Amino acid sequence: MTFVLDPLLYPHIIKHSQQLDFREFLQNTTPRTFGYPPVHSKMFSGLKEQIAYSFTLLQGNNLTLLTERMLDNLMLVFRQDHLGHSGWRSGSIYQFCLSMMFEATLLTMYGHPAAATRHGGVSALRDDFLKFDSKFHLLVQQVPIWLFWGMKAVRKNLINYFMPDHISRWTDMSEFIRMRMEMFEDHENLRDVDKAAHHFAMLWAALTNSVPATFWAMYYLLSHPEALQVVRQEIQEVFQISDVEFSSNTNVKLHREEMDKLPYLESAIKESFRLSSVTMSLRVVQEDFNLRLGESRSIAVREGDIIIMYPQIMYFDPEIYEEPKKFRFDRYVHNGAEKTDFYKDNQKLKHYLMPFGLGSSLCPGRFFAMSQIKQFLCLMLLYFDLQLEDGQSHFEPRKAGLGFKLHSADIRFRYRLRLQLFWKGFPQGLSMCFWGLLIVLPEGHL
Template identity: 50%
Template structure:
C-alpha cells in the first residue's frame, strides 16, 4: 500500500513535469523565430521543435507540392528543429548548386557521417590534411581507373552468378527479386573493392556479413536523423561486427583489392591517432556507399524491365549485339561497350528517375542574400539548410510526359542519348539528378552505373527471367525519402533459368 501511495504521488508530479516541458517548448516557439522581410515564407507547424517533420516523412513529394502551390517556388519549413529552405523551381537550381562560399555541404556531412559509421571527425588538427587526401582518393573511381574496375566487377558478378545460380539443365528456379539482387551485388561489390581471400575464391563469412549489413541499413534513417546508436541495440552490434570485419589486419590478408581501397589504406596508415576501428569505420562508409543505393537501383532496373516485355526484348537484343563470335562474356562487357549501349543506358536512367528521392543539401555559413535570378533573391540565416528535392522535378509532367509511366527509351533521341529536358519555352540545366549535384555529387556514380549495367547484361545473357503471376505492382517505400534510391515497399517473386544461347 505504501508503494502504491508513492506511485500515486509520483504520477501527477511526472505529468506536471511533462506539461511544463511542453509549455517551455511552446513558449520558445511562440517567442522564437519570426519571418523577416525578404526571407522566404516560414512554415513552422504547431508542434514545438517537430514542426512539419511528420507530414514531410509521410510523403515528401506530396507535402512539398502542396506548399509550393500555396507559397511559391521558395519557402522555409521547420523539420525536427531544423529550418530548411526548399527551392522547388529547377530553373533556380544552378544558383544554389554553383554557390560555393556561403552554401556548404561539409558542415552537414562532417557531423552525420562520423556519427553514423563510427569514427572521429576528420576536420580536426589531430588529422591535418586527412580530408584532402581522402578527397584525392576518389580519382581512382573515375577516368581510366574505371577500366580495371569494370573487369573486376564483371568477373566477380559472373563468379557469384555461376556458382550460386547456374544449375545444370534448364529448370526454373524461384526467388525474391530484391533478395537476389542484394546477395549478388553485395558480394560482387565487396570483392571488387576489398579483394578476395588468400585461400579460395570467395569469403566464407559473406552471408553473415550481408545479414549484418541489412540490419544496420534498416535503421540508417534514424541515425541520419540523430538518434544515438546506443538506443538502437541491434544496429549497434551489427555496426561493430561489420567494422571488425574491415579492420586493417584483415584487409592486408586479402588479394587484389581495388586501387581505390589501397590508396585509402595507405593514407590512414599515416595517421597514428586513428585506431584500427576508426579506420574500419571509414572502410565501412565506403561499403555502404557502394551498396546502399546500388542494390535498390539494381532491383528497380530489373523490375521495370520485367514489367515491360517490349523493353526486356529490346535491351536484351542490344546487349547481345556487343558479343563477338567466340568471345567470353566477362571480357566482352567492357566499360567502353557498356557506354555504347544506348537502350540499356536509357532504361537505367528511367528506372533511376522513377525511384531516386535524394535531397541535395547545403548549409548557410552566414547571414546573406541568395541571388536566385537577376530579379529574385531571398535572405537566409546562418545555419539554415537549403534543400533541393529533385524527385519533384522527376515527376513534373511539363518536363517528363506521363511521368508516372516507365518508358525505357525516354532518354534516347535520334540515335543518341538525351540528357537535357525542359519545360515549354524554358531550357533547364538540370532535369534528372539521381546522384546529387555540384560538389556533393556522388563520387562513385560512374562505378555504380557501370556495375548495374554489367549486372543487367549478365542477367539477360545468362538467364530467362520473368515475374511470377498474380502479384500486385510494387510501390515505393517512402521511409528513406531524402537518402537516395527508394526501396521497394515489398519484395516480389520471380523465376529464372539458365538460358541457352
C-alpha cells in the same frame, strides 16, 4: 529549412558553393554514425584532403580496372550460385540483386582472402549491413545508437570485419582501397578500429544505393517485356559486333567501350532512377546573405539555414516528363543517341536527373555505379529468360526518404538459363542426344 522545387533554380544554388556548403552536414553527422573520429579535427591534419583525393581513383584508368574486376566477380558469384540449372527457378528480385551485388562489390573493392576466391561469413556480414542500413536515416539524424537494441554490436561486427591486420592479408585489392589504407597509416592518431570504421563506411556508400537501384532497374525491365526485348536485342547486337566470347562456361568480357554503346539499356536504367530515386541535395548556409535566384529574384538566408533541392517534384512534372508515372524505357534516347534536352517554362534544364546529387555533392562513385548496374543487367539478360511471377500486383517505389527506397513487398521472378546457352555449355555428344530428344518428343513437352 527551405525546399527548392523549381529545377531552373538549381544552377543558382550550385554557384554559391562557398556560402552553401554540403560537406559541413556530412562532417557533422557521418563520423558519429559510422563510429570514427571527425576527419576535420586538428588531430588528423590533411586527412580530409587525402580522402577527397582518393575519390579520383574511382575514375579514369582505375575505373577501367574496377569495371573489369567487377565483371569477373559478378561472373564468379553468378556461375557458382546461379548457373548450371536448366529449368525454371524462382526467387525474390531483391534477394538476387543483393546477394550478387553485395559480394561482387566487396570482392572488387577490398579483394579476395589469400587462400580462397570468396570470403567466409558474407551472409552474416550482409545481414548486419542490412540491419545497420535500416536504421541509417535515424542514426544520421544523431538518434543515439544505444536506443536501437543490439545495433552497437551490429556496427562493431561490421567494423571488425575490416580491421587492418585482417584486410591487409587480402589479395587483388582495388587501388582505391589500397591507397586509402596507406593514407590512414600516415595518421598515427587514427586507431585500427577507426581505420576499419572508414572502410566499413565506404562499403556502405558503395552499396546502400546501388543495390536498391539495381533492384528497381530489373523490376521495371521485367514488368515491361517490350522494353526487355529491345534492351536484350541491343546487348546481343553489341556482343556480336564486338565479337565477345559468350557461353555458359566461358566468362563474358564486357569492356567499358561496349558498355558505352548501349543507349537503350542506359536509358532504361535512368528511367528507373527517375521513378524510384528519392535523393535530395542538402546545403547548409555559412553566413547571412541574399541568395540571388536569377535576374529579378533573391531570398534572404541566415547562417545555419538548410536549403534542400528536392528533384522528385521535377521527375513527376508532366511539363518536363510527359506521362510521368509511366516507365518509358526509351525516354532518354533520341535518334539512337542520349537525349539530354528537357524543358521547363520553355527553358532547357541543366539538371533534369540527379540521383547522384549535383554540384559539390556529386557522388564520386557514379561512373562505377552505372557500370555495375549495366554489367549486372547484361548478365541477367544474356544468360536468362526472365519473367515476373504471375499474380503479383503493380508495385511503385515509396516516395519519401533518402537514396532509393525498396518496396515493402517481396517481388518475385522466374528465371531459366536461355536455351541456346544451356545448349552451348553441353559437350558435343550430349548435344546430339538433346537434338534427338527434340525430334522424338511430341509438341508441348519442352
